[in-house]
Amino acid sequence: xxxxxxxxxxxxxxxxxxxxxxxxxxxxxxxxxxxxxxxxxxxxxxxxxxxxxxxxxxxxxxxxxxxxxxxxxxxxxxxxxxxxxxxxxxxxxxxxxxxxxxxxxxxxxxxxxxxxxxxxxxxxxxxxxxxxxxxxxxxxxxxxxxxxxxxxxxxxxxxxxxxxxxxxxxxxxxxxxxxxxxxxxxxxxxxxxxxxxxxxxxxxxxxxxxxxxxxxxxxxxxxxxxxxxxxxxxxxxxxxxxxxxxxxxxxxxxxxxxxxxxxxxxxxxxxxxxxxxxxxxxxxxxxxxxxxxxxxxxxxxxxxxxxxxxxxxxxxxxxxxxxxxxxxxxxxxxxxxxxxxxxxxxxxxxxxxxxxxxxxxxxxxxxxxxxxxxxxxxxxxxxxxxxxxxxxxxxxxxxxxxxxxxxxxxxxxxxxxxxxxxxxxxxxxxxxxxxxxxxxxxxxxxxxxxxxxxxxxxxxxxxxxxxxxxxxxxxxxxxxxxxx
Numbered sequence: 001x002x003x004x005x006x007x008x009x010x011x012x013x014x015x016x017x018x019x020x021x022x023x024x025x026x027x028x029x030x031x032x033x034x035x036x037x038x039x040x041x042x043x044x045x046x047x048x049x050x051x052x053x054x055x056x057x058x059x060x061x062x063x064x065x066x067x068x069x070x071x072x073x074x075x076x077x078x079x080x081x082x083x084x085x086x087x088x089x090x091x092x093x094x095x096x097x098x099x100x101x102x103x104x105x106x107x108x109x110x111x112x113x114x115x116x117x118x119x120x121x122x123x124x125x126x127x128x129x130x131x132x133x134x135x136x137x138x139x140x141x142x143x144x145x146x147x148x149x150x151x152x153x154x155x156x157x158x159x160x161x162x163x164x165x166x167x168x169x170x171x172x173x174x175x176x177x178x179x180x181x182x183x184x185x186x187x188x189x190x191x192x193x194x195x196x197x198x199x200x201x202x203x204x205x206x207x208x209x210x211x212x213x214x215x216x217x218x219x220x221x222x223x224x225x226x227x228x229x230x231x232x233x234x235x236x237x238x239x240x241x242x243x244x245x246x247x248x249x250x251x252x253x254x255x256x257x258x259x260x261x262x263x264x265x266x267x268x269x270x271x272x273x274x275x276x277x278x279x280x281x282x283x284x285x286x287x288x289x290x291x292x293x294x295x296x297x298x299x300x301x302x303x304x305x306x307x308x309x310x311x312x313x314x315x316x317x318x319x320x321x322x323x324x325x326x327x328x329x330x331x332x333x334x335x336x337x338x339x340x341x342x343x344x345x346x347x348x349x350x351x352x353x354x355x356x357x358x359x360x361x362x363x364x365x366x367x368x369x370x371x372x373x374x375x376x377x378x379x380x381x382x383x384x385x386x387x388x389x390x391x392x393x394x395x396x397x398x399x400x401x402x403x404x405x406x407x408x409x410x411x412x413x414x415x416x417x418x419x420x421x422x423x424x425x426x427x428x429x430x431x432x433x434x435x436x437x438x439x440x441x442x443x444x445x446x447x448x449x450x451x452x453x454x455x456x457x458x459x460x461x462x463x464x465x466x467x468x469x470x471x472x473x474x475x476x477x478x479x480x481x482x483x484x
Contacts, residue, residue: 043068043128043140046225047234050145051242051275052288053187055118058145058241061275062126063108063228064101069131070140072096072111074124077144098129106221108272119149143238146186148292154461155293161189162454163247163346163398164425165227167201167210173230174427176452176471181236183456183469186292188240189300191398192247192346194274195223196428197266199249215262220250220269228273243290244274245300247346247399254359257305267305287325289332296459297338299329301345310361313372320347320365320374330384333393339461339483340392348397348422349378350406350436364399366437375439382410382440385418391484394464397422401431402449403468405479406442419481421466423455446477 042065049061060072075083075093083093094115101107116122123144130136149155160180168174180188197220201210210226212219228234248254251266267284270276279285286305290298306322321329333341345365347353352373353364360371367373385393397420404422409415420442425431430449436442451470458465461483468477 043070044126046228047237048124048126048141048143049237049242049275050124050143051244052277053145053147053241055148055150055291056116057112057114057277058116058122058147059275059277060111060113060124061108061273062101062111062141063106063225063273064128064140066101066107067103068101068107069098069129070101070109071098071127071129071137072113072124073127074113074122076117077121077123080123098134105272106218106225110271110275110278112277116147118147119153119155121146145239145241148290151291151294153293154295156458156460157292157296158183158185158456158458159187159189160185160454160456161191161344161396161398162424162426163191164193164249164401164428166193166196166199166425166428167206168226168230168427169206171207172232173207173227174232176426176454177230177232177236179469179471179473180454181232181240182473185240185456188236188242189298189344189396190242190244190274191344191396191424192245193249193399193425193428194244194246194270195220195227196249197223198252201226214266217265217268220266221272224269224273242275243288243298243300244270244276245286245302245344245346246270246304248304248363251304254310254355254363255304256307256309258307259309263305287321287328291338292459294337295339295461296342297332297336297340298342298344299332301325301329301343303346307374310355310359310363311372312361314367314374314376316376318372318374318376320377326377326380329381333390334384334388340394340459340464341390342394342396343381344396346397347399348404348436349395349408349420350440350442351400351404351422351434352437353400366439368437382417386411392464392481393418394481395420396455398424401425401428402433402447403453403477404436404447405445405466405477406436407445408440408442410440412441421455421468421479423453423468425452426454427452445479448476451476 046063050058052059073093073095126141127137128140197214214220214223257263287302307320308318312318347364350366352368355361362371362373365374365378406420407416433449453470456467464481467475
């Protein structure tokens, strides 16, 4: 039998095997079956997730049901197909050492996978190993993700963003995540309020498990675990990479980090439950940048960990970002050579987001006559955009529980200097509509509430095209910005 015929027969056998064994679809021929025990009592009840993807690395997250010995295997999708067709051993697959999940991290692991190729689709498998018999192994979970293109490559990208996920209802939990997944985004930015740790979720009407206010590390972890009970969220995370940033409800409403004693516990739980790469020089740092090819650079801001009290008088001593993060942002947007600079801020630029008796002062960037905001620091960012004549700057925001889009002309020269788009909630009570403050001279394109939603962005060298899509998949708003 010549080699060509042999390859054809192997390919046909692989196809036949996939057709008659749907539970192993996509698995290489020598991978173990997902056994019945795994289906009945899964080792990974919270699913898996991949985040903080770069052109050469990614962070893989998992949580096991109790302590387990696990190993991760990965290779490009094309490599898995080749191995299956050749009925070969997994010679092209990379793998971690066997790792043990422990109670210290609530049985979660975040694993850095490095040495990847840019612009490549990868598939991974989570294998549970019997410590008494290491040859006894079974696949407990799998997923896919794509690495980002090299910064020298011009490549179109589609991504989604939103925030505000409150109480879970029904076994699917949050159907909007299925709607996001069906858009096939390259990644999703989860922009804060991934849990509502300071809200009660009574059952009924909500799914049981979150009718308490979190105050301890264990309770914060339980609230994150509660969200992963949503099947739609787990499905999205299996194939869509995420970049996660917190806002206030991961700890407490409108909190200011240096003055909130519960912040360390909320921050640790966030890290335990999301794939966020750790900066060895600053382990608590959450702000970071994402470069997607030559046309997009994202700056994800942490507006919570370093901020002054909301009620403090605005001035040189008041900060939203803290000195190092502000310098990082100003240097970053000035030095970026990407076509589009996108600043991701959990709180909006111009909407007067008031506090209350327990946390007075405005919680967003804008302030008003009756209370202070963070306008001095916001103006430093605006001045950097104007003075350096930075083009194609867009802000993405959330937190307000309605859709608002503004075009800003702060120097009143008749030319738009930057745009802001705020979306959400994913699943929470709608907010009360209000107009933006006039300080930055906005023109409002949409100001609409009453439905759950997310933003979907398509970026090319020529344009930034944005849609707001509701839970049913209906486009509620569309706007296109031509590159300058």
